[in-house]
Amino acid sequence: xxxxxxxxxxxxxxxxxxxxxxxxxxxxxxxxxxxxxxxxxxxxxxxxxxxxxxxxxxxxxxxxxxxxxxxxxxxxxxxxxxxxxxxxxxxxxxxxxxxxxxxxxxxxxxxxxxxxxxxxxxxxxxxxxxxxxxxxxxxxxxxxxxxxxxxxxxxxxxxxxxxxxxxxxxxxxxxxxxxxxxxxxxxxxxxxxxxxxxxxxxxxxxxxxxxxxxxxxxxxxxxxxxxxxxxxxxxxxxxxxxxxxxxxxxxxxxxxxxxxxxxxxxxxxxxxxxxxxxxxxxxxxxxxxxxxxxxxxxxxxxxxxxxxxxxxxxxxxxxxxxxxxxxxxxxxxxxxxxxxxxxxxxxxxxxxxxx
Amino acid sequence: xxxxxxxxxxxxxxxxxxxxxxxxxxxxxxxxxxxxxxxxxxxxxxxxxxxxxxxxxxxxxxxxxxxxxxxxxxxxxxxxxxxxxxxxxxxxxxxxxxxxxxxxxxxxxxxxxxxxxxxxxxxxxxxxxxxxxxxxxxxxxxxxxxxxxxxxxxxxxxxxxxxxxxxxxxxxxxxxxxxxxxxxxxxxxxxxxxxxxxxxxxxxxxxxxxxxxxxxxxxxxxxxxxxxxxxxxxxxxxxxxxxxxxxxxxxxxxxxxxxxxxxxxxxxxxxxxxxxxxxxxxxxxxxxxxxxxxxxxxxxxxxxxxxxxxxxxxxxxxxxxxxxxxxxxxxxxxxxxxxxxxxxxxxxxxxxxxx
Numbered sequence: 001x002x003x004x005x006x007x008x009x010x011x012x013x014x015x016x017x018x019x020x021x022x023x024x025x026x027x028x029x030x031x032x033x034x035x036x037x038x039x040x041x042x043x044x045x046x047x048x049x050x051x052x053x054x055x056x057x058x059x060x061x062x063x064x065x066x067x068x069x070x071x072x073x074x075x076x077x078x079x080x081x082x083x084x085x086x087x088x089x090x091x092x093x094x095x096x097x098x099x100x101x102x103x104x105x106x107x108x109x110x111x112x113x114x115x116x117x118x119x120x121x122x123x124x125x126x127x128x129x130x131x132x133x134x135x136x137x138x139x140x141x142x143x144x145x146x147x148x149x150x151x152x153x154x155x156x157x158x159x160x161x162x163x164x165x166x167x168x169x170x171x172x173x174x175x176x177x178x179x180x181x182x183x184x185x186x187x188x189x190x191x192x193x194x195x196x197x198x199x200x201x202x203x204x205x206x207x208x209x210x211x212x213x214x215x216x217x218x219x220x221x222x223x224x225x226x227x228x229x230x231x232x233x234x235x236x237x238x239x240x241x242x243x244x245x246x247x248x249x250x251x252x253x254x255x256x257x258x259x260x261x262x263x264x265x266x267x268x269x270x271x272x273x274x275x276x277x278x279x280x281x282x283x284x285x286x287x288x289x290x291x292x293x294x295x296x297x298x299x300x301x302x303x304x305x306x307x308x309x310x311x312x313x314x315x316x317x318x319x320x321x322x323x324x325x326x327x328x329x330x331x332x333x334x335x336x337x338x339x340x341x342x343x344x345x346x347x348x349x350x351x352x353x354x355x
Numbered sequence: 356x357x358x359x360x361x362x363x364x365x366x367x368x369x370x371x372x373x374x375x376x377x378x379x380x381x382x383x384x385x386x387x388x389x390x391x392x393x394x395x396x397x398x399x400x401x402x403x404x405x406x407x408x409x410x411x412x413x414x415x416x417x418x419x420x421x422x423x424x425x426x427x428x429x430x431x432x433x434x435x436x437x438x439x440x441x442x443x444x445x446x447x448x449x450x451x452x453x454x455x456x457x458x459x460x461x462x463x464x465x466x467x468x469x470x471x472x473x474x475x476x477x478x479x480x481x482x483x484x485x486x487x488x489x490x491x492x493x494x495x496x497x498x499x500x501x502x503x504x505x506x507x508x509x510x511x512x513x514x515x516x517x518x519x520x521x522x523x524x525x526x527x528x529x530x531x532x533x534x535x536x537x538x539x540x541x542x543x544x545x546x547x548x549x550x551x552x553x554x555x556x557x558x559x560x561x562x563x564x565x566x567x568x569x570x571x572x573x574x575x576x577x578x579x580x581x582x583x584x585x586x587x588x589x590x591x592x593x594x595x596x597x598x599x600x601x602x603x604x605x606x607x608x609x610x611x612x613x614x615x616x617x618x619x620x621x622x623x624x625x626x627x628x629x630x631x632x633x634x635x636x637x638x639x640x641x642x643x644x645x646x647x648x649x650x651x652x653x654x655x656x657x658x659x660x661x662x663x664x665x666x667x668x669x670x671x672x673x674x675x676x677x678x679x680x681x682x683x684x685x686x687x688x689x690x691x692x693x694x695x696x697x698x699x700x701x702x703x704x705x706x707x708x709x710x
Contacts, residue, residue, distance in 0.1 A: 002378065002380050002381070003381075005380070005382055007384075009592065010380070010382060010592065010595065012380070013380045018377045018380070019377075021376065021377060022374075022376060022377040023357065024547075025360070025365070025368045025547060026357070026358075027358070027360055027362055027365060027673045028365065028548070029362075030667070030673060058414055058548070058549050058594075059413055059414060059418075060413050060572070060591040060592045060593070060594075061591070061592065062572055062592075063413070063414075063572040066571050066572045094571045097569050097570070097571045098571075184592070186592060192380060192594065192595060192596045192597075193383070193592045193593065193595055194413050194549050194594030194595075214452050214453045214568075214569065216417070216421050216448070216452045216453075217414065217415070217417055217418040217421045236415040236416070236417040236418070237364065237415045237416065237417075237539070237541060237548045238548065239413075239415075239547065239548050239549030239597065240547060240548055240549075241376070241547045241549075242597070312385070318382045320384070
């Protein structure tokens with residue numbers, strides 16, 4: 001039997017989705033596939049809360065972040081980057097790999113950036129702001145809405161990594177003025193890993209026309225050209241069964257209603273945190289920045305791996321440990337995507353008996 | 356019911372593989388996953404006929420070709436590229452995108468390159484030779500073995516696109532001196548699309564150390580570092596169910612025996628071509644370059660799409676048309692991976708009734 005995945009991704013995949021995946025051995029240059037890919041694209045717009053196109057690449061979320069950068073900028077472009085943890089650091093690393101001139105705002109782990117900090121650092125020279133919405137390594141959420149309001153009408157690309165939040169925590173691409181919004185299939189979107197989804201604004205596509213960073217596989221304009229065909233398709237062979245599966249998962253979100261999905265995540269996260277505190281444990285994250293998709297719990301030195309192993313061995317539940325300097329000092333428990341109260345209770349019970 | 360995929364990829368996926376995929380919702384940082392990924396790596400070495408590492412990326416084959424280039428070279432490096440069709444042209448396009456100085460050998464479609472042509476064009480200045488093994492657009496095969504023998508002891512990287520051949524047509528990475536060998540999951544390897552597999556020689560890894568082309572997602576050295584861990588894993592979230600599926604597909608190849616797999620492909624291809632000729636149809640490809648994984652058949656102007664549609668509608672069989680200038684003038688039928696005599700007969704019968 002498969003284990004219960006209470007990690008911050010990959011997450012549990014519903015049977016309905018698995019069934020579709022195993023029926024999804026279609027050819028990608030058929031009308032049958034185009035129909036499904038077309039449906040997926042409409043549903044992606046719904047969860048991205050956008051009228052823009054959302055591009056799909058066979059890739060991990062990291063590939064999606066790379067795609068966001070190589071299509072938006074040219075060599076030497078100055079950008080402002082916010083990091084509040086491990087994934088923010090990774091985003092900066094990719095930007096530097098491609099020769100971008102990165103000004104960094106680094107926030108101590110566990111907290112979010114403040115809008116004042118961004119106001120202080122942003123200059124007219126910055127061609128883009130890159131930031132993580134939900135920092136999986138610290139279970140903290142950045143104030144994307146406020147940042148978007150501040151950036152509105154500024155000549156800058158607003159690029160957001162929402163890999164571990166989109167579909168679990170509210171993020172409004174159009175209303176909040178996001179130009180490039182990146183997520184992946186295996187988090188709140190309830191599908192297996194293997195697909196990156198990237199929303200692109202008109203401004204982002206205009207920047208892609210000008211960008212001189214090299215790209216071929218991750219070329220936005222080429223993907224957009226194939227997406228806009230009468231029968232939408234992909235430039236290169238897509239991961240067909242994963243796309244068929246993701247379409248079903250997004251259908252489930254549509255049926256539940258996006259607002260209800262966010263509410264479910266919020267309620268389960270609140271309950272989880274309250275019950276964890278009742279056990280005498282403390283949370284790693286600043287309460288002002290609590291994430292609704294993942295919780296990071298402080299664990300006294302040495303006990304984190306025992307807890308992780310005990311949950312796996314005796315309860316069939318997979319959770320995650322700390323990353324970077326928090327390794328061995330944290331456990332991180334994901335509650336996103338296909339998650340319900342029963343799973344939360346099972347995890348709480350297992351945790352209680354393991355600390 | 357799923358249709359019979361007689362295209363040059365994606366190909367039919369055996370039930371055994373689909374079953375594994377639907378059970379493969381594991382977390383990628385567990386020993387359970389590492390065990391499967393470790394098995395996959397050993398099996399990949401068997402089908403690549405190599406002692407070298409074979410790296411796995413969530414990506415299409417095109418991404419794999421890009422990875423091969425960005426890890427092997429530095430900006431401005433001079434390389435020799437052989438193109439005998441559409442996929443050879445694509446390989447050249449990627450190389451130029453990354454600022455390589457490409458000398459091209461272009462062979463008329465339907466034929467293979469000759470070793471003399473390569474001897475004539477290759478100079479000491481060339482840091483690499485890039486070539487397609489099996490050109491899917493023309494159903495022609497290049498003489499990789501002879502080229503490898505000629506290149507032996509030369510200071511050059513030998514990079515081969517075997518996306519539509521590896522696991523169907525003999526290609527011996529080590530014996531033929533191939534430095535970077537690229538394939539994908541959805542052709543002869545009987546798995547759904549979504550994974551690129553890349554064999555890398557010691558020389559290729561040394562070149563990766565020196566290469567200054569930008570890369571992050573497709574970084575060979577990082578993938579190798581994670582592969583070489585005691586419990587092998589991936590730098591970024593892998594497409595777990597596809598990996599579990601590919602491991603099962605490779606197990607099937609192991610059980611049948613690689614030599615038997617090649618023989619089956621050869622016999623089915625021979626039979627298919629002979630029967631097609633008996634129908635009064637002619638083959639597009641030079642008989643000296645016949646591919647054992649795909650056959651390209653000349654079709655008088657205008658009838659190709661009717662045949663394609665008729666096979667799909669009335670027989671549930673998907674085949675491919677021509678690419679590039681052969682569009683509308685060819686049909687291409689794949690016979691690779693999970694293919695047997697019954698499928699060949701079904702396709703021949705449908706074709707006979709559609710011309």
